[in-house]
Amino acid sequence: MTTEAIISTRDLSYSYPGGIAALSGVYLDILPGEFVAIIGSNGSGKTTLVKQFNGLLKPSQGHVIVDGLDTRTTRVSELSRIVGFVFQNPDHQTFAYSVWEEASFGLKLQRLDEESIERQTTDALRAVALDGLRDRHPRALSRGQRQRLATASILALETPVLVLDEPTTGQDSLSRRQIMELTVDLHGEGRTVIMVTHDMSLVAEYASRVIVMQDGQVVCDSQPKEVFEREEIMKSSGIELPPVIRIARGLREYGFSDTPLTQEELVENLITAIRR
Amino acid sequence: MREPIVVVEDLTFFYSGSKEPALQDVSLTFHRGETALLVGATGAGKSTLYMCLNGLIPHLVPGRVGGRVIVDGTPTSDLSISELAQKVGFVFQSPDVQLFSHTVREELAFGPENLGLTVSEILHRIHVAAATIGIEELFEREPAYLSGGQQQSVAIGAIWAMLPEILIMDEPTSNLDPQSSQRVLELIRALNREHGKTVLIAEHKIDAAARFADSVLVLHEGRIAMQGGPRQVFSQAEELHQMGLVAPTAAEVAFQLSKYGYTFDSWPLTSEEGIQAFGELL
Incomplete structure (x- = not known):
């Protein structure tokens, strides 16, 4: 067991009330500063897994250790100082009457002093470009803005680990880029990012490690390039390769041998190959 | 057309x-x-x-x-x-905003009932809608407990039962x-191609x-x-970028290559077309 892991699962199994097994025998070590993508089809156990990381769900069997704390015996309020969780649907998370109130709520719960609340909330709202709308009612925001507000309310907590469940769903390309730039900045500051997503282009571009879930089990855990090469796993997990990788692979029969992950890399590689 | x-x-x-x-x-x-x-x-x-x-x-x-x-x-x-x-039928982004009934059957019947149709016409409509969308086996299920893809199919079915032209x-x-996603997009395509x-x-x-x-x-x-x-439209990537929009990946790559002087007879949109077009350059 690696002692430096910030999140470890040991023989983690979980069944929802009613007996439906959602996770079985999961062993994982997530190290501080990793950028992890968790992928798999609907119902594969992705969200159930990440909900174990902040104690929203507790193991039916085995253990989850977060920064040295066993989630079975640690209060959620304690875990929430370590793991910030941004839900997929911002409407499941937002409830306050103003943007400011929403973004600062978690800090108030932690009984921080006024000055810290003011500073951390302002920083978080600025990071998601909502600092101009602090008195707006969350329901009067667009879906994209509500998603960013939900993110801000978690960012304000300044937790060392961030879990993002489908962070870019329903976002246009501009806000998708803004959200990911923000995530990259936070990761650059040394935070651990764990992202659940169906968007394989995001995985290819940003993740340093990809965990593939299928029927409640980890079926692959590697770097993006290697994971996307595992055709049988991609197929059985219902994962669609991102267009960049599909194009690069199709070009192999024309003698193209690179494995780019981003559009920019594909263009660069193509130009080099054409000129050769 | x-x-x-x-x-x-x-x-x-x-x-x-x-x-x-x-x-x-x-x-x-x-x-x-x-x-x-x-x-x-x-x-x-x-x-x-x-x-x-x-x-x-x-x-x-x-x-x-x-x-x-x-x-x-x-x-x-x-x-x-x-x-x-x-x-004009409208299908929302999140099906859970639209679905509210206890069974899929009730969900499909809601629109036609509100049109004041006869019972036999309503039954006919919901069966046609369910058969077209392929959700007959879900009739007695509660929409809230369906998967996201199934819910979206039910939402489309409920609109379909109104027989909208648009x-x-x-x-x-x-x-x-x-x-x-693929299944829903294929369904939409079929409603368009096969039913006009x-x-x-x-x-x-x-x-x-x-x-x-x-x-x-x-x-x-x-x-x-x-x-x-x-x-x-998608061959004009530069204009799209100025509006904060993007073209499909193959079209974006073609746009970048065009800056280096490479030209395309037909601008690629899909990955398959991209493979073809870029392959010819190699």
């Missing part, structure tokens, strides 16, 4: 109390049986345009309207909301995994949507910024 079914003439709309128009001088035509892809950043006016097409504007939403919208030959101002509901889909796959329905679809998953659109409409700050066939 060329018969106009929706004609929008110089449409301008100000929400009550707003000094900025949400839509300005919008003129466009959708033809019967056409699939139009609507593209625009958040706030470009897409939702306002939908509401103008299904009559929520001018009938329910307060504001100031200029110009007019003609649906199937009649201006929307002369049609009631319930008359329009039979012509289907508006607001990012119908945004909450779905890739397999379910006119489809207006907004979709951020541009790679998946571009391949089956007949036309693309780009809204920017309440105005129509670009309009044309998918190849025509």
Whole structure:
């Protein structure tokens, strides 16, 4: 067991009330500063897994250790100082009457002093470009803005680990880029990012490690390039390769041998190959 | 194919109390049986345009309207909301916003019941809708407990039972995994190709949507910024970027390569077309 892991699962199994097994025998070590993508089809156990990381769900069997704390015996309020969780649907998370109130709520719960609340909330709202709308009612925001507000309310907590469940769903390309730039900045500051997503282009571009879930089990855990090469796993997990990788692979029969992950890399590689 | 079914003439709309128009001088035509892809950043006016097409504007939403919208030959101002509901069906982004019944059967029956149809007609409609969408085996299930893809199919089925000529889909796959997205997009395509329905679809998953659109409409700050066939619109990546939009991956790569002097007889949109076009350069 690696002692430096910030999140470890040991023989983690979980069944929802009613007996439906959602996770079985999961062993994982997530190290501080990793950028992890968790992928798999609907119902594969992705969200159930990440909900174990902040104690929203507790193991039916085995253990989850977060920064040295066993989630079975640690209060959620304690875990929430370590793991910030941004839900997929911002409407499941937002409830306050103003943007400011929403973004600062978690800090108030932690009984921080006024000055810290003011500073951390302002920083978080600025990071998601909502600092101009602090008195707006969350329901009067667009879906994209509500998603960013939900993110801000978690960012304000300044937790060392961030879990993002489908962070870019329903976002246009501009806000998708803004959200990911923000995530990259936070990761650059040394935070651990764990992202659940169906968007394989995001995985290819940003993740340093990809965990593939299928029927409640980890079926692959590697770097993006290697994971996307595992055709049988991609197929059985219902994962669609991102267009960049599909194009690069199709070009192999024309003698193209690179494995780019981003559009920019594909263009660069193509130009080099054409000129050769 | 060329018969106009929706004609929008110089449409301008100000929400009550707003000094900025949400839509300005919008003129466009959708033809019967056409699939139009609507593209625009958040706030470009897409939702306002939908509401103008299904009559929520001018009938329910307060504001100031200029110009007019003609649906199937009649201006929307002369049609009631319930008359329009039979012509224009609207499928929301999140099916859980739309679904509320205890069973799929009730969900499908709700619209036709509100039209005051006979029981036999209602039963006929829900069976046809369920068979077309492929959700007959879900009849007795509770919508809240279905998967996201199934829920979206039920939402489309509930609209289908109203027999609308025009289907508006607001990012119908945004909450779905890739397999379910694919199924929903294929379903929409079948409703269009096999049943001749006119489809207006907004979709951020541009790679998946571009391949089956007949036309693309780009809204920017309440105005129509670009309009044309998918190849025509998506070959203008630079203009799209200025509006915070992107083209499908193959078209974006072609755009970058064109900066180095490489040319394409036909601008690639899909990955397959990209492989073909870039392969020829290698």
